[in-house]
Amino acid sequence: MSENVRDIFREGFDEFARFINPLIAQRARLAGEPIRFVRALDGVLLDAEGQSYEDFHGTQMLGHRNPSVVAALQQFLASDAPNWFPSRVNPWAGRLARRLCERSGYSNVYFGMSGADAVEAALKLSRAATRKPRIIGLEGGYHGCSFGAVSLMHDGPLHDPFAPHLSGAEKIPFGDIDALTRALSERDVCAVVVEPIQGEGGVRALPAPFVEALCALTEQAGALLIADEVQTSLGRSGRFLASERWPRRPDVALIAKTLGGGLMPISAMLCQREVFERAYGQNFFMGEAHNSTFGFNGLSCVAALSTLELLSDELIASVRQRGAAFLDQLTLALAENPLFEEARGSGFMLGIKLRQPTHPWLSFEHFGWPELKDQPSIGPLLCHRLYRRGFFAFVCGHDWSILRLQPRFDIPAERLSEFARACREELDQIGALN
Ligand SMILES: Cc1ncc(COP(=O)(O)O)c(C=O)c1O
Numbered sequence: 001m002s003e004n005v006r007d008i009f010r011e012g013f014d015e016f017a018r019f020i021n022p023l024i025a026q027r028a029r030l031a032g033e034p035i036r037f038v039r040a041l042d043g044v045l046l047d048a049e050g051q052s053y054e055d056f057h058g059t060q061m062l063g064h065r066n067p068s069v070v071a072a073l074q075q076f077l078a079s080d081a082p083n084w085f086p087s088r089v090n091p092w093a094g095r096l097a098r099r100l101c102e103r104s105g106y107s108n109v110y111f112g113m114s115g116a117d118a119v120e121a122a123l124k125l126s127r128a129a130t131r132k133p134r135i136i137g138l139e140g141g142y143h144g145c146s147f148g149a150v151s152l153m154h155d156g157p158l159h160d161p162f163a164p165h166l167s168g169a170e171k172i173p174f175g176d177i178d179a180l181t182r183a184l185s186e187r188d189v190c191a192v193v194v195e196p197i198q199g200e201g202g203v204r205a206l207p208a209p210f211v212e213a214l215c216a217l218t219e220q221a222g223a224l225l226i227a228d229e230v231q232t233s234l235g236r237s238g239r240f241l242a243s244e245r246w247p248r249r250p251d252v253a254l255i256a257k258t259l260g261g262g263l264m265p266i267s268a269m270l271c272q273r274e275v276f277e278r279a280y281g282q283n284f285f286m287g288e289a290h291n292s293t294f295g296f297n298g299l300s301c302v303a304a305l306s307t308l309e310l311l312s313d314e315l316i317a318s319v320r321q322r323g324a325a326f327l328d329q330l331t332l333a334l335a336e337n338p339l340f341e342e343a344r345g346s347g348f349m350l351g352i353k354l355r356q357p358t359h360p361w362l363s364f365e366h367f368g369w370p371e372l373k374d375q376p377s378i379g380p381l382l383c384h385r386l387y388r389r390g391f392f393a394f395v396c397g398h399d400w401s402i403l404r405l406q407p408r409f410d411i412p413a414e415r416l417s418e419f420a421r422a423c424r425e426e427l428d429q430i431g432a433l434n
Contacts, residue, residue: 033392197231252271322413
């Protein structure tokens with residue numbers, strides 16, 4: 001390790017708290033989250049004591065610092081190929097867009113740097129293509145933190161402080177076909193934005209009858225159907241796109257998270273050329289009406305090309321099968337604990353729904369956080385105990401009674417068994433206190 005890297009690890013964590021956001025560091029400390037990771041080895045994180053952690057966050061589906069993606073980036077940097085093209089006609093972006101279209105069945109791509117970038121691009125595409133004012137999202141949704149995305153965010157602290165929100169943006173109850181029918185009845189909606197499986201909303205798959213209605217009604221009403229696949233895509237849910245088996249292909253699909261192999265930030269909005277033409281093909285000036293300076297940089301595209309190569313159909317099929325087996329394993333391991341409600345999800349996008357214990361000692365109020373008194377403590381309590389067993393699991397952003405499990409795709413079977421065992425033992429311990 002170079003002296004420069006050592007110096008960063010000595011002071012950088014504290015500098016984050018001092019110069020970026022003390023609350024993030026405070027929350028991580030109070031929740032007992034491991035913070036001081038100093039190495040990424042064989043896909044997992046290591047702290048200074050050499051303790052290893054499986055990261056279940058989901059941004060690292062190929063494991064931390066995947067060697068093939070690292071090699072592709074090193075090769076690019078060792079060459080003299082330009083990273084950025086002043087004309088913006090970037091050949092790396094061109095090749096990546098072609099590969100994405102070949103893989104997904106779409107015919108047009110826009111690149112951003114974050115999931116929220118892709119959401120924003122889709123909202124603007126919908127307005128420009130249809131010239132209609134309203135945008136419909138679902139309660140429980142999470143689409144990122146930019147203004148359009150926040151306007152569709154589930155009510156609460158991530159949404160409320162930013163009012164007034166984007167005009168025309170509104171939410172309907174999750175899975176409510178009648179509400180959807182009413183919302184679309186005036187034919188003044190430009191887009192309906194949904195996650196095929198809500199991630200932060202609790203690993204909740206859209207019910208099949210709702211998907212059927214969604215596909216038919218949006219088409220009838222001339223509204224674009226936008227599948228926010230930022231969490232579900234690239235094999236995470238066991239398919240390249242979770243929406244690929246819907247009765248009709250969504251007009252737009254959004255991809256981000258691991259597209260850059262966990263090393264580079266990049267996102268993509270996929271649509272059909274006809275929709276893009278309707279939005280941006282009207283006249284010469286419209287061609288660049290939506291843009292971002294570094295959205296088409298070579299390095300990110302190189303990382304994404306390497307990622308797509310790794311994400312073979314066989315690997316994605318194995319995620320589908322292994323995810324189903326892991327789901328059964330979790331259900332079997334936890335079934336007898338009264339704090340366990342259900343395990344759900346598909347592929348390696350799984351959730352464990354827990355029941356809040358009734359003992360007052362196990363409430364946030366008792367732990368000295370009265371402002372969190374209405375939040376379930378059971379998810380964070382279980383996560384806290386799992387950190388000590390070498391698993392970095394999370395709760396869903398909008399529902400802390402649900403653990404969100406998104407392991408790397410090549411996680412060994414024995415690690416999954418260890419997780420199921422650790423989960424059962426730790427939940428039993430909490431249950432014994434109840
Ligand atoms: C479904 C969904 N959409 C959009 C986003 C926003 O992505 P980003 O944080 O990269 O902006 C997220 C982030 O978790 C997400 O889960």
